[in-house]
Amino acid sequence: MSIELLDRGSLVDGGATSATEAVGSTEGLLGRIGNLETRLARNDREIDAAQAVRYRVFVEEMNAQIAPDAARRKRDVDAWDAVCDHLLVVDRSLEGDAEDQIVGTYRLLRHEVARAHGGFYSASEFAVNELMARHPGKRFMELGRSCVLPEYRTKRTVELLWQGCWAYALMHRADAMFGCGSFPGIRPEEHALALSFLHHNAVARGEWAVKALPELYREMDLMPVEAVNPRKALSAMPPLIKGYLRLGAMVGEGAVVDHAFNTTDVLIVLPISSISDRYRNYYGADAGRFAS
Incomplete structure (x- = not known):
């Protein structure tokens, strides 16, 4: 489970300045909207606060x-925390130290780091190694463990998280991003409309095709295409998954039930080349230079 818990707002629906405009000359920032800022964690205390x-x-x-x-310890911790970068959303208006101001987080794992430390988190559910083997010259990055405190689940918080991911991807010259997007609960049939819409309209094909691991595979094709109302399906979809679709993302074939996290997961696959010029311009094509 990974990129599923931003319950309100949209990944790309207006409201934020571009990363270029947001950051200006302030060192270390990847974006700012009002009192909220996004940047990478700077020390172990901030990673602990994100956990x-x-x-x-x-x-x-x-x-x-x-x-x-x-x-x-009241911390969500796993082995990937030690090798990932941790993107933060910080509310500078809150009293206390920097770690007391963290209200959202995203975990980022680069291809070369994953290769040196046992692989990607998503590989425990989806055949991402087969996907990468088809693209030996491309750099992948995994987005994971996204969450925001309830009172901050707004459009601008989601915007900031995406600005940070986009700047990070540019800085590290990533060719594609992927990660688990999740529906609440462990009964895929409760999400038959949305999952069927994804199956009929957004499953990755050809060189970007990727499937759930055979032993975990759950059908997404739960309704015939003629029975799927696109408007209702999109309305029933978690906002973050819907936002990635707007950017040009695809999904893997088959869902996976994650009993530990009480979710039904799909794999989001987003080649950088698939992101439209509209969104590239919106977030700032040179955003990566502010992450140096």
């Missing part, structure tokens, strides 16, 4: 099951 935010959302709100030691 505490994840615990509040995934465990206290969504009833995820985590290791007993992590539960005692």
Whole structure:
């Protein structure tokens, strides 16, 4: 489970300045809207604070099951935390130190780092290694563990997270992004309309095709195409998945039930070349230079 818990707002529906305009000359920032800023975590204290935010959302709100030691510490922690970069949304208007101001987070894992440390998180659910083998010259990056505190689930927070991801992708010259997008609950049939819409309209084909692992594969083709009302299907979809579709993303074939996190996952696949010029211009084509 990964990029699913931004319950309100849209990934790309207006309201934010471009990363170029937002950052200006302020060192280390990837974006700013009002009192909210996005940047990478600078130290272990900030990573710990991001893990505490994840615990509040995934465990206290969504009833995820985590290791007993992590539960005692009230932190959502796994082995990937040590090798990932942690994108933060910080509310500078809150009192306290920087780690007290973290209200949202995204975990970013680059291809070369994953290769050196045992692979990508999503590979435990989807055949991403086969996908990458078809693109030996391309750089992939994984987006994961996205969450935002309830009172900050607004359009501008989602905008900031995407600005940060876009700047990071440019800085590291990524060719494609992917990650698990999730529906709440472990019964795919409860999301038959949205999953069927994705199956009929957004499944990656050809060189970008990727499937759920055979032992975990759950059908997404739960309704015939003629029974799927696109407007209602999009309305029933988690906003972050819908936002990625607007950017030009595709989804893998087959869903996976994640019992530990109480979600039904699909794989989002977004080649950088598929992002329209409209959104490239919106977020700032040279945003990567502000992440240096």
